[in-house]
Amino acid sequence: MNNIQIDDKEFEILIQNENIAKRTRLIGIQINVDYEDRCPIFIGVLNGSFLFMADLLKEITISCEIGFIKVSSYEGTESSGNIRETFGLPNDLENRDIILIEDIVDTGLTLSYILNEVYKQNPASVKVCSLLLKPAALKSPINELEYVGFELTNEFVVGYGLDYNGLGRNLKDIYRAKSVTPQLP
Secondary structure, three states, X not given: OOEEEEOOEEEEEEEOHHHHHHHHHHHHHHHHHHOOOOOXXXXXXXXXXXXXXXXXXXXXXOOOEEEEEEEEEEEOOEEEEEEXXXXXXXXXXXXXXXXXXXXXXXXXXXXXXXXXXXHOOOOOEEEEEEEEEOHHHOOOOOOOEEEEEEEOOOOOEEEOOEOEOXXXXXXXXXXXXXXXXOOOO
């Protein structure tokens, strides 16, 4: 029950949409408090962050601007470590409060690359908001990681913006890859 098949992998439900919505609402409330009387720029990291960012912004009541960056480092279920920027950051970030929106932080290599690019423009502040975090997979700490929806073990997940081979982003819940139990002869 609640298992789905995407391409050649089977997935089981991990986080239901109602829990995602509750956590997103709480993060939105905290950001509204933290940035009261300020006008941050939310920068979504595409493609994965689009659903989370859309739902989060519905909870934001302060003045804000929105931008996007698209980078890629995934091949299949693993981060390749090679980051390609397919379209870049807004170029007016100087003295601005920046909130990067991520779907998931695992190794942190992509996020470190983006942070490095953001800091080149001398922003007033930089924080990261990620729906998911895999602490065990982080290669080095990310001090800017201020808002986290859920911490996960180091497993592959799909749905709610996250994909497997380009598929599954449209699912409203988050699923984890089922481990394959070897068949005994």
